[in-house]
Amino acid sequence: MNTLNFASLGLAEPLLRSLNDAGFTKPTPIQAKAIPHLLEDHDLIGIAQTGTGKTAAFALPMLQHLAEETERVPSKGVRALILAPTRELALQIGENIAKLSKHTKLRHAVIFGGVGQNPQVQALARGLDLLVATPGRLIDLMNQGAVRLDTVTHLVLDEADRMLDMGFINDVMKIVNKLPDQRQSMLFSATMPKEVAKLARTILWEPVRVEVTPEVVTVEAIEQHVYHVPTPDKRALLETLLKDPDLARVVVFTRTKHGANRLAGQLVKAGVAADAIHGNKSQGARQRALAQFKAGAVRVLVATDLFARGIDVAEITHVVNFDLPNEPESYVHRIGRTGRAGRTGIAFAFCDPSERSYLTAIERLTRVSLTVASHSSQAQRRDPRAAAATPRPQPRRRAA
Template sequence: MTFADLGLAEPLLRALRDAGFTQPTPIQAKAIPHLLEDHDLIGIAQTGTGKTAAFALPILQHLMEDTTRVAPKSVRALVLAPTRELALQIGESITKMAKYTKIRHTVIFGGVGQNPQVQAIARGMDIVVATPGRLLDLINQGAVKLDTVTHLVLDEADRMLDMGFIRDVTKIIAKLPEQRQSLLFSATMPTAVAKLAKTILWEPMRVEVTPEVVTVEAIEQHVYHVPTASKRDLLENLLADPALARVVVFTRTKHGANRLAEQLGKSGFSADAIHGNKSQGARQRALAAFKSGEVRILVATDLFARGIDVAEVTHVVNYDLPNEPESYVHRIGRTGRAGRTGIAFAFCDPSEKTFLKDIERLTRVAMSVARTPGLPQPRREAPRPPQPQRRPQPRRRAA
């Protein structure tokens, strides 16, 4: 099957050819025909499966066919994403796909000044990709109107739930027209997301591809049983191999990410950290340097387990095992993308063995146990020299 077989317009096909895409991924092949026929849709898919094009291409085609002029401060299609990074990546993808159209789009997110975003939306936009918090702020200020929205996309709905955005999403949806096409994409379908889907979708088609287990099985996985005190030595030993060309290392905390990136830098490795405490500018610079190859190692927290969309990531290292097995699946999904192979390493301290069992139970994959020859042992104080033993004194009898 080709994209032409799906009934897409020539301007979109030309843009796809320019981007090097000739055959649709499974979710694109299944979703695009339904969406072109105006059905609502539930898509169960992880990042890296091509779901952005699955919803963006039909929306672009619908907007091309409808020549209605967008009013000032108004929007025709709204895409909600949980993080700034994901919103920016969706925006970049739409830019490529809309190359030969007159469709105008912009991205709205927090952490930066709002004036450029307000100015962009003032003349009206065909497509707006937004994070819920900043969009709701602009709506409350009267800078954005949603009464002309004809298409709604909720991307990474389960992640929005995890990050506490569902209330904001509900408020935004309440401002939309009832007559619209609605799409919901999620890697998992917890009860809260399923309940949300029932309230916003009308007789939706359901498309499910690349379940978590299948995705995990496509990635080569190894576990190192190593005490926490030796994890950095092990990581640096592994990084001495040039085959680890572009590596994402996940830590449990923001402070741990900063510390590890700094330590790796002192050891001569090019590394940077990305987490929620960094400014938007710093996060974008770190991600851009990683994508360009200027930085070889990106140390990240779970906030970015779905937000790092770099096709050439060769290895993922779980420096700290996550306490939620689903997070492990999303972490290692940063490698093995776009049909490439990937390798994931897990460092397991004795205190993390329970986490390892939970992960293997979820993925139904027993990780290959790797040996650590020559790994320096944790630094310990030198043992004290044995003290001379005193001879017991004979007891004296009382006179």
């Protein structure tokens, strides 16, 4: 579809003004493909990663439908429900909804666990046009009678594959079973494993399927290097890399929460502005770490895979896989934090001999052989004379 602007998609004038105010001038591929189908009330499966504009793809048609319907939302009632796997993603969706609904009178709220529920209960008591929620907190409020879902006309399940990975399938089905059968439903996912396909068949009716940004294309747009290094030497290598000022905003992925805390503390002792973000941290601590990272006060954010898709920060220059993931798909989501919105990105992988099988699986999935780097090659990168004398290796494309 060759769509040049949002007006040609059939969006209403208040939404076009909100898009203009937010600086959005041209729809992304997922928006161009999904919005016309959703405006026509079709159920939809969207295969797209975070950073492709999928929030606006499902939110804009939903906001238009809600604005066109004049019936009053009852106390504790909800007209549209968006389910997200993590608090961070829920908050990001809520921020986008606030921008996109700026010139409407629609009411929305975001609810999640880890914080006091009273403000959330008060927001629900007045009734909401649109609710963004994590499954656990929504189930809690349902059990308390603080929210009613029999008024829902629109449902979005965002990052469905992550939802299943985190064990939310039973909570999701408890919620879906409370919804009216007559509704428009949307499911968005970066991948489509069998479990997600089964879920889609359960909650959607004759859905249209749209797909953009295949994973292989995504990783090919990112410069990828691998350092073969024993685990005890990984921290020293990371500190050496961070001496390069080009590593201006860096996300480092570790396998465990304890490892993230330990590495962040070691980097701080070495004089690097760093913080950790993972599921064991309080909601306030996680939000502060993410806010400081976005503002540039923290240069390095050490994270676990839980946040491989939740960190939606512009201008991340580098991603470092301090520990290689044992699932190659996780590698794709990790390095997808850089090289966003058409920008270039660089990813480093640290591979201990015990992780060689993980590297093989990653290269098989992405069909890209990572460029082998060394400590000496990194020193050359920091010395312009050495860099000029030594050709820079390029990633090799594997045969399909």
